[in-house]
Amino acid sequence: MKKPKIAFFDFACCEGCQLQVANMGEGVLDVLAAFDVVEWREVMSEKWDKKYDVAIIEGSITDNHAVKRIKKIRKKTDILLAYGSCATIGGVNGMKNNFELDDIRKYVYGESYKFFPTEITKAVHQVVKVDYFVNGCPVYIPEFVTVLKAVLQGIPYYVPDYAVCVECKLNENVCMYAKGITCLGPLTRAGCNSWCINNGNICYGCRGMVSNPNEKSAQDILAKYNIPIELIMNKMNMYNKCREIV
Amino acid sequence: MEEYQYVVLKKELFNDFIVRLAGIKKLIAPIAKGYNNFAYEEVRSGEQIALKYIPTILPAKKYFMPRNETLLEFSTGKKSNVEAFIEYESLTLFGLHTCDIAGIQCLNMALSERPKDYNYLARKNFITIIGLECNEYCDEFASCHLVNASFPSGGYDLLFTDAGEYFIVHINTESGEEIVNITEIFNKAESLHLNELTKIRENKRKVFSNEVPIERRHIPELFDRSFRSNVWKEIGERCLSCGNCTNVCPTCYCFDIRDELELDMKHGRRYRVWDSCQLEPFAKVAGGFNFRKERFVRQRHRYYRKFRYPVDKFSRFFCTGCGRCTRTCMANISLKETLNQLVKESEDRVWKRWL
Ligand code: SF4
Ligand code: SF4
Ligand code: SF4
Ligand code: SF4
Ligand code: SF4
Numbered sequence: 001m002k003k004p005k006i007a008f009f010d011f012a013c014c015e016g017c018q019l020q021v022a023n024m025g026e027g028v029l030d031v032l033a034a035f036d037v038v039e040w041r042e043v044m045s046e047k048w049d050k051k052y053d054v055a056i057i058e059g060s061i062t063d064n065h066a067v068k069r070i071k072k073i074r075k076k077t078d079i080l081l082a083y084g085s086c087a088t089i090g091g092v093n094g095m096k097n098n099f100e101l102d103d104i105r106k107y108v109y110g111e112s113y114k115f116f117p118t119e120i121t122k123a124v125h126q127v128v129k130v131d132y133f134v135n136g137c138p139v140y141i142p143e144f145v146t147v148l149k150a151v152l153q154g155i156p157y158y159v160p161d162y163a164v165c166v167e168c169k170l171n172e173n174v175c176m177y178a179k180g181i182t183c184l185g186p187l188t189r190a191g192c193n194s195w196c197i198n199n200g201n202i203c204y205g206c207r208g209m210v211s212n213p214n215e216k217s218a219q220d221i222l223a224k225y226n227i228p229i230e231l232i233m234n235k236m237n238m239y240n241k242c243r244e245i246v
Numbered sequence: 247m248e249e250y251q252y253v254v255l256k257k258e259l260f261n262d263f264i265v266r267l268a269g270i271k272k273l274i275a276p277i278a279k280g281y282n283n284f285a286y287e288e289v290r291s292g293e294q295i296a297l298k299y300i301p302t303i304l305p306a307k308k309y310f311m312p313r314n315e316t317l318l319e320f321s322t323g324k325k326s327n328v329e330a331f332i333e334y335e336s337l338t339l340f341g342l343h344t345c346d347i348a349g350i351q352c353l354n355m356a357l358s359e360r361p362k363d364y365n366y367l368a369r370k371n372f373i374t375i376i377g378l379e380c381n382e383y384c385d386e387f388a389s390c391h392l393v394n395a396s397f398p399s400g401g402y403d404l405l406f407t408d409a410g411e412y413f414i415v416h417i418n419t420e421s422g423e424e425i426v427n428i429t430e431i432f433n434k435a436e437s438l439h440l441n442e443l444t445k446i447r448e449n450k451r452k453v454f455s456n457e458v459p460i461e462r463r464h465i466p467e468l469f470d471r472s473f474r475s476n477v478w479k480e481i482g483e484r485c486l487s488c489g490n491c492t493n494v495c496p497t498c499y500c501f502d503i504r505d506e507l508e509l510d511m512k513h514g515r516r517y518r519v520w521d522s523c524q525l526e527p528f529a530k531v532a533g534g535f536n537f538r539k540e541r542f543v544r545q546r547h548r549y550y551r552k553f554r555y556p557v558d559k560f561s562r563f564f565c566t567g568c569g570r571c572t573r574t575c576m577a578n579i580s581l582k583e584t585l586n587q588l589v590k591e592s593e594d595r596v597w598k599r600w601l
Contacts, residue, residue: 034509068470118321149507162525169331169574170313170520172303174283177576186486212526214541217484221576 003055005153007039009047009073011059011066012093012121017084017138018058024141031145034152054079054151055128060086060093060242063121074128079151082124085137089208090123092137092244097121097241133159137206137239151215160190161211164203166196176202182225187213205240220221252435252443255406255413259431266429267338271374274309276302286339293589294584295341295409297558301568302382305340305496306346308371310353311520318516334369338425341378345388345566347402348395349496350375355560356499357429361388374421377405379522381446382453387569389457392465395566396454397447407443414443419588456494458585468592469554473546477587480567482542484577490520491571491579497564498522523547 008018021028022043038048055077061070074080085091096104097120124130132151134144150157160166164185168175173192176183184205185197187194196203255263267273268290275295275426276284284299286306312333320328322578337566353371359362379398390396398405403422406413410586414435417423426432460468492498507514521528526544529538552565565581572580 030509032512033259124436145509146506149509149511152509152511153507158527161521161527163486166493166522166525169303169490169493172279172285174279174281174303175574175576178281178283186488211524212487214484214486216578220484221486224578232401 002181003034003036005048005051006035006054006056007048007052007070007077008041008056008058009181010041011057011070011087011124012062013059013084013086013091015058017067017086017136020138020141021144027145028172031148034148034222035239048150050076052077054081056081056083057087057124058083060090061119061124061127062096063091063118067119067127070124079131080124081132081134081147081151082130083134084139085206085208085239086132086133087124087147088130089240090121090126091206091239093121094239094241095237098237115226123146125134132157135189135207136160136192140195142193144193159207164188164191164192164194164197164207166190167192168197168203171198173197177225180225184221186214186221187218204239210241247438249278249435249437251417251425253417253432253442254435255415255432255434256457257411257413260413263431264295264340265290265431266294267425268490270428271336271338271339273340279303289340296517297341297378299341300343301343301573302568303570303574304494305568305570306342307349307353307496307499309335309337309339309348309558310370311357311499311501311522313520314517315365315519316515316517317365319513319518321513322507323512332365332368334372336375337374338374338375341406342375342379342402343384343568345380345390345395346396346496347375347377347398347566348390348393348566349400349568352497352556352562352566353499354563356497356556356564374425375402375404376425377402378421379405379407381408381433381450383463385569385573387572387580387582389565389569389585390566390567391454392458392460392585393563393567395460395564395568397450405475407446409439409442409446412439428560457582458501458589459516460585460589463552466557468588469596471592472588473550475588475591476541477584477591478546479543481579481584482540484579485524485541485545486577487526487541487544488576489524489527490574491557492522492524493520494570494574496568496570496589497552498530511570523551545579 037048055073057080061067062099071115084089086093086137101118105116105118108117132147168185173194181202181229183202185203187209188203188205189207189210192207252255266535274286276287276299277287277289277294278296279285282300284296284302286302289295299458316331316333318330323529357366377398403419405418406423415432417426500521500523501518503516503518505516530536538547553563556562556564
């Protein structure tokens with residue numbers, strides 16, 4: 001079997017997710033043995049202008065240039081993989097959508113804002129077709145590897161559509177709610193093995209909401225813990241603002 | 247009660263006993279995790295053990311059906327090869343309450359049915375169970391008496407009862423007797439000890455009573471009448487479908503089986519993981535149809551799976567009253583409260599018929 005050609009591209013993001021791959025240690029050798037990396041700005045200077053088999057897209061789509069560029073990449077690749085929260089759900093960049101576009105441009109660029117056109121933030125699948133999703137901020141490497149295996153086999157990968165609580169329970173963590181702390185686990189898609197809670201943090205909802213959350217009940221629970229709903233919406237919006245434009 | 251079936255362990259020798267027990271094979275017991283949470287974990291000495299504890303986050307089923315268990319390893323290509331696996335470990339579980347022992351009895355029944363679960367059945371033969379009886383309720387969420395799990399009724403090798411200065415220990419099996427012989431730390435039980443045990447049990451009968459106002463034998467009927475009850479709708483509106491209630495339940499055993507290949511695409515393994523009927527994708531089948539799409543249908547299913555269906559199949563409830571599902575539920579869906587509501591609704595209906 002010929003090794004599939006794979007290329008990494010970054011859009012609006014912090015490139016932290018790519019760093020996760022660079023930090024994989026020995027595991028990265030198995031990936032490199034299975035794929036032929038032809039373009040990856042963060043670790044190599046070569047560029048590739050022919051077709052690739054797999055394009056890994058990091059970052060969200062925030063302006064006109066990006067729209068054109070992602071459409072071009074889509075045409076040149078068989079498989080497109082959205083990688084990290086920015087790409088899969090819009091992520092932190094989605095916070096821009098809380099504001100009027102002109103206001104936010106003035107705020108960021110000052111007087112000369114007119115020279116910096118922008119658009120509302122979109123996740124990659126809100127612009128072009130996406131074949132595989134690797135959620136998370138940053139991505140969870142074991143899940144990324146699982147997705148790569150699915151790519152190699154030509155089978156779909158389904159992001160778990162149930163709560164982080166499932167994994168959290170199996171890890172036998174003391175529930176944040178038992179400590180009187182709110183946690184977004186019950187509304188957030190699993191797949192990260194409850195990474196943050198295992199390490200003493202709450203879940204921030206970085207993997208996006210389950211497709212059918214019980215929002216009414218979630219609100220009641222917050223009321224029970226005397227937590228203002230705005231606080232949670234802000235927390236949830238930190239990663240999930242783009243959800244509203246789907 | 248026959249004296250020869252009982253021995254006594256002085257409390258001051260407890261630590262020595264645990265150290266010796268841990269020397270025989272890997273020893274698991276409840277430990278404190280803070281915030282009144284407990285978990286079964288490996289221990290080596292008596293001080294690590296929480297003798298007074300409420301049911302652990304996960305029940306002991308995690309040792310009988312690991313949450314991620316390899317079933318097969320295989321290689322692909324011309325010389326493809328498949329090898330079946332049974333992963334097991336020799337263990338002693340110390341300190342199981344009677345509700346948790348009942349949970350294992352349920353699993354034993356369900357997984358001995360044909361087609362038998364050989365992995366489970368093989369593994370269970372390597373696990374020794376030492377129970378620890380509750381003399382009072384763990385907390386207000388328990389409903390162990392209702393389902394006949396508050397008093398010991400087999401399923402263990404040894405059973406410890408706390409009698410203040412000492413433990414009275416019931417020897418129930420040969421492996422239990424072996425432990426008594428190897429550790430050489432127990433004394434013979436005298437009639438005074440057995441009298442004490444009788445007293446403890448009498449007192450227990452005063453402490454424990456049906457936690458829901460219904461007689462055990464009427465529960466199946468109650469469920470027969472309640473399939474269309476509004477109680478389910480109301481629970482469904484509150485449920486977040488987080489799956490916590492089933493993952494922590496000692497009698498839930500549903501699983502999913504998956505295959506995964508290595509990146510080299512030459513080797514792989516088939517494994518199983520716990521699954522939950524409360525999760526939205528659980529009942530989704532080919533074509534995208536979901537036969538338990540609504541939350542209330544999933545919650546109702548959970549309750550019938552505890553209180554109605556197993557009665558026909560196994561002549562027992564598949565609820566041990568441990569209260570874990572209630573403790574873990576952020577939406578405050580309480581098993582006792584649900585049963586109470588069903589009883590009340592059903593009584594109201596009877597009254598209406600009379601009026
Ligand atoms: S800590 Fe968070 S993720 Fe874990 S069970 Fe509690 S709510 Fe769910
Ligand atoms: S626990 Fe929550 S915030 Fe942390 S990685 Fe998982 S989904 Fe993201
Ligand atoms: S623990 Fe509560 S909220 Fe979660 S699935 Fe069970 S009943 Fe629903
Ligand atoms: S249904 Fe609830 S109370 Fe009954 S055995 Fe399961 S977790 Fe325990
Ligand atoms: S539910 Fe009953 S048997 Fe189980 S720990 Fe509580 S009091 Fe003990």
